[in-house]
Amino acid sequence: MKGETKIKTDIFSQINSRYNSFTNTEKKIAxxxxxxxxxxxxxxxxxxAYNCGVAESSVFRFCKSMNLKGYQEFKIALVHMTTLADESPHLSSEITQEDTLEELASKVLSTNISALTQTYNLINTKDILNAVKxxxxxxxxxxxxxGSSLMTALEGKSKFLRITNKTECSMDSHLQIMSASLMTSKDVAILISYSGSTKDVIEVAEVAKERGAKIICITRFAKSPLTSYSDITLLCGANEGPLQGGSLSSKISQLYLLDMLYLEYFRRTYDESVLNKESTSKAVIEKMI
Known part of the structure; x- marks a missing residue:
């Protein structure tokens, strides 16, 4: 309950009340x-930080000065105030309480189509080809x-397991960091994180990088703590607010990129992939009644 009170605090009033005591850097952020x-x-x-012309650490300290745990809690407080400023209570950036079921269905469809279209427009052919290579x-x-990105990672493993036996994905964050610590320069790490600011994933990237593994990131932002470790960054196009974590539109855009990697991998290893696909399909079919 205590944390909930923090989140619902008027962040604009807090910033105004502290403004005169801010450093020049903090005033730029405000x-x-x-x-x-x-x-x-x-x-x-x-x-x-880039848009304000300051360091990431300055943004973090700015958030802490609001008695918040960090940047994500600041964004949650911010989204509460921008939502309250609107006439109708928003469930997301476009969907409202007043929508009919038909309007809801149409908006969800539009959101997902937009996420896929944006992702398509962000595709860099060279990066896809280098990632598959x-x-x-x-x-x-x-x-x-x-979190929700683990579900996408598991889907990636499941998809590639149909055509190759060299995929891995650990469910637990401790097991993930252990796996990363045993990687070599002959391995590839595919890290999935919408924000690129998830501590556990950043730690995995750091360890995998130290081991010499190739780092491929699937994320929303070209510049983030995660992409600083990335050799190849593949961008998904869905916009997701801090109260919309794990939204299907962002997951769909990530799955779209995984599909691109899978199909190009299949094409370039066609003979082997066809044989493996037949073997795994047959094994699954025998489980059916």
């Missing part, structure tokens, strides 16, 4: 937030993610 509050909701800490040449392909 000024930018006042002018661009709705855009900040969808920014990573790296993006906000690294995966083909790798001894092992490790998929990593936590």
């Amino acid at each position: 000024d930018y937030i006042f002018k661009n509050s709705k855009d900040v909701i969808h920014m990573s800490i790296t993006d906000l 690294a995966m083909i040449e790798a001894d092992k392909i490790h998929f990593f993610g936590v």
